[in-house]
Every structure is written in structure tokens, then in C-alpha cells.
Amino acid sequence: MATVTSFPTVDKCGSLCLSTMATVTSFPTVDKCASIGREKHTVVADMDGTLLRGRSSFPYFALVAFEVGGVLRLLLYVLLAPLAGLLYYFVSESAGIQVLIFAAMAGMKVSSIESVARAALPKFYAGDLHPESWRVFSSCGRRCVVTANPRIMVEPFLKEFLGADMVLGTEIGTFKGRATGLVSNPGVLVGKKKAQALKKAFGDEQPEIGLGDRPTDAPFMALCKEAYIVPVKPEVKAITTDKLPKPIIFHDGRLVQKPTPLLALLTVLWIPIGFPLAIIRMAAGILLPMHLVYYAFWALGVRVKVKGTPPPPVKKAQGQSGVLFICSHRTLLDPIFLSTALGRPIPAVTYSVSRLSEIISPIKTVRLSRDRASDAAMIKKLLEEGDLAICPEGTTCREPFLLRFSALFAELTDELVPVAMVNRMSMFHGTTARGWKGMDPFYFFMNPSPAYEVTFLNKLPKELTCGSGKSSHEVANYIQRVIAATLSYECTSFTRKDKYRALAGNDGTVVSSPQQTTKVMGC
Helix, strand or coil, X not given: CEECCCCCXXXXXXXXXXXXXXXXXXXXXXXXXXXXXXXXXXXXXXXXHHHECCCCCHHHHHHHHHHHHHHHHHHHHHHHHHHHHHHHHHCCHHHHHHHHHHHXXXXXXXXXHHHHHHHCHHHHHHCCECHHHHHHHHHCCEEEEEEEEEHHHHHHHHHHCCCCCEEEEEXXXXXXXXXXXXXXXXXXXXXXXXXXXXXXXXXXXXXXXXXXXXXXXXXXXXXXXXXXXXXXXXXXXXXXHHHCCCCCCCCCCCECCCCCHHHHHHHHHHHHHHHHHHHHHHHHHHHCCHHHHHHHHHHCCCEEEEECCCCCCCCHHHCCCCCEEEECCCCCCHHHHHHHHHCCCCCEEECCCCHHHHHHCCEEEEECCCCHHHHHHHHHHHHHHCCXXXXXXXXXXXXXXXXXXXXXXXXXXXXXXXXXXXXXXXCECCCCCCCCHHHHHHHHHCCCCCEEEEEECCCCCHHHCHXXXXXXXXHHHHHHHHHHHHHCCEECCCCHHHHHHHHCCCCCCCCCCCCCEEEECCC
């Protein structure tokens, strides 16, 4: 165990940096640090290469560049990244990071950067958490992170999902609510500046544990009673997200994978190809008869897999009520792929879709007004005309969770067929909470080979319906559990409002016109 017996003053930080950099390898490795009985201790950790396995912050700046500025900003960022690398290795770490900050953030609204940091970055940060560093970090009662990354980028994840009490990071310059691309005094927190920030924050208090991964971390590590180095081991597996204090249920942003330099470049090069391809795929779904769409999608690289046995179409002559398909909600395209799997168009009820999606949709749906009585009357009328699809979660969820099912549908019919919907995308997500929903179908179909799996489950037995005395909430909860078990998902009690509050800072309420029947792309 490395112990600092005397607490150096900040004016000695420069000389301390030189001496400790030479001896940083003498620090014991993090696996030697005990994590028992640390509840009253304070830990101070670096982020890249320490709390996270990866030492490069390139992917996270790339995410900010794309999610806020789009493909052109990502292109600019990719072009300037090599310059940042040269400056990093031949001038200083600080100079390289400043180029990344400028390329990714200059001119952007600060509120937009904060939104991406809250809604999109945590998923990727959590997927790269170092197991040994997290073991030590999570065992301490007070947690501090000191990092060269902009505080605005990392603070939401560190505080909300890792339980950090304090985040000392680089402050970006702002002007009239926009990022200037420059940094504020004292500049990028690297080397002795980390030590100075730590000394300013803690004063004469000496943290018990310091964690770092490189020579430039030695100055702040030496200010702690114990110091441990995190060795570079690319083969170390990140911890699973279920080990986090709080699960990541809601996630936003368009990119599916963490954009490494190669993936970022491929994304920029693919979009000019993928967008026309998406238009062709969507045109096939709109122009062709529904019984041919399945084959057209396969020919165009869209995979549709159907499991289970769907019920036959209702014969109106017999006066039967239509079947209500209860679908899990992955994208606004769920009713389209349900219809594709059945080979016939199925109307669907929907809420909050863009006008563009209404115009280009191949199926008819009905907008919900969120007025319980009028919505119930409309759904009953539609069921008298035939089959109908509904997504009772009320909004999409990307992660392996199901949101709470609204129970209204269970009161309207006993002809209920659960449908487990799941999709797979390799490049772009086909949903958004923060952006323009009109681009959702385009992004889904821009994936090189998107896939949908539609699983028809058994029709709900009569004894489990409201007609046999079950309450609507019992029926809704039962169907939620059945679909979750089929997909190996977890049931939650979260709602549409919870999602939008977490990702967009609002409750997702849409002010709409009176109910009207129209053609839309989802539910």
C-alpha cells in the first residue's frame, strides 16, 4: 500500500508532478486495494482508463457531435480528430483535448449538450465500466471524480448512475447559451491542474483513496492517503449494467454502437448510401399490397421473422368482434411489421406521431385523444369493423424492459392476442424522445440490415379476461408478464411520462386536434 505521510502544498504541485511521474509505476495496482470497511472513506478517481476501461474519449465527443450537430458536425469532428491526436502526442494532452472540445461543441446550445449527456451518453459510459475500479469506487461512502473531460458531458452519468458526490472536470466556455468551443480557466484538467482542483475542493482534508491510470495522474493521486494504479488491460470485461446502483431503462440518441474512429468514419460514409436505400424500402412498404411487402422487404435486406400462429381474419358476416392485438412497443413501425407478418393491413391506434409519418404511412390508424371515454368508444367501434392493433405501453422502450401497460384495452373486448415485438439494428435507432419523430422510419430503414421479430402468443383464455370477472389491471399486468417472459425482458411500472421526463425534460404531452382517422406510421 502506498501512503503519503505528508500533505504537500499546492505550490509544490509542479515539482511533485515531475517526481511522482517518474515513480507512478511504483503504485500498487487497483486489485490490491481492499474494498471492505470503506463506508466512511473518500475515493478520488480519474475517468478515462480508470473508471472506464477505455482511455480514449473520442467516442463520447463523437456522440455529442452527431446527436446535437448531425452528420456534418460528425464529419468535421472526424476530420479534426487526427490533428487532436498529433497535438496530444507531440505537444500536450491538454492541446489535443481542446481540439476535440472545439470540433464537437463549438456553436452548440449548452442545453442540447446537457440533454445528450443526460439521455444518450450514460448507456455508452455504463458499457465500459472497469470492474476493479468500480469495486473500489462503489465501496466508499464519499465519491469524487476528477477528469479532463468536460464536466457538462460526464456529470449526469457519474452522479445519477455511479453515485458520485463531486465531479471535478473541465469547464467549457459559453456565450449567450452556446458553447464557444474553448475552455474556461483553469483550462483542461490534466496533470498538476487535477491536483490543484482537488486541493481547492478538499482543502486540508486528505482523501483516503486515489485511483489513476497514467503518469499524469500521479500529482492528484499523491494527495491521497493511498494511491492505486489501474493497469491497461484491454481484455478486462466491463461490469454488467445490473451491477449499477440504478438500471439504465431509458436511453435516447440515434447511434446504436459506440462510435470508435472507424465506426464514426463508416457512419459518415454510409448515410449518403443508407438514406436513398431507406426511401426505396419505405416505398416498397407503401406502394405494394401488404401480402407482398414481406417478400419485398427480404429482397431489400429487411429481415422479418414470424413466430407463433396468428388468428385468422374475422368474418364480418358472422358478426364477430375483431381481435385486439396487444403489442410490445419498440418503434413506431410496430403496426407496419405486424401487418407484414399477417400479410394484411391491420389498423392501429396511435398517439404523438409526426405529420410526415401520417402522410407516408401504408396503414390506417386512429389518433387517441387521451380522453378515456371517447377513446374507449372509438376503439369499440373499430373492433366492430375488424381486427385492431394497440401498444398499451404508450411509448417505445429500447432496453430489455416493458413499461406499464394501460388497462383500458382490457375493458373493451375479450378477444385479446398478445404479440411480442422485438427489433435489431446495427447502426441507427429508429426512435427518439428528443429529436424530430418524422425521421424515425428513415433512421430505422437506413440500417444496413434491420430486422423485426414478431411472435404471436396464444389468445387470452376467456377465464383470464374481464368478461370472467378479472379486473382490467389484472388482465393488463398478466399480458405484460407473458410478453416479458417471451422476450426475457423485465416488467416495470414506468410510464410514458417517466420516460419523457428522464430523456427530454417534459412529460411527453402532445396538444393535438380533435380525434380523427388518418394514415400514420406507428402507435
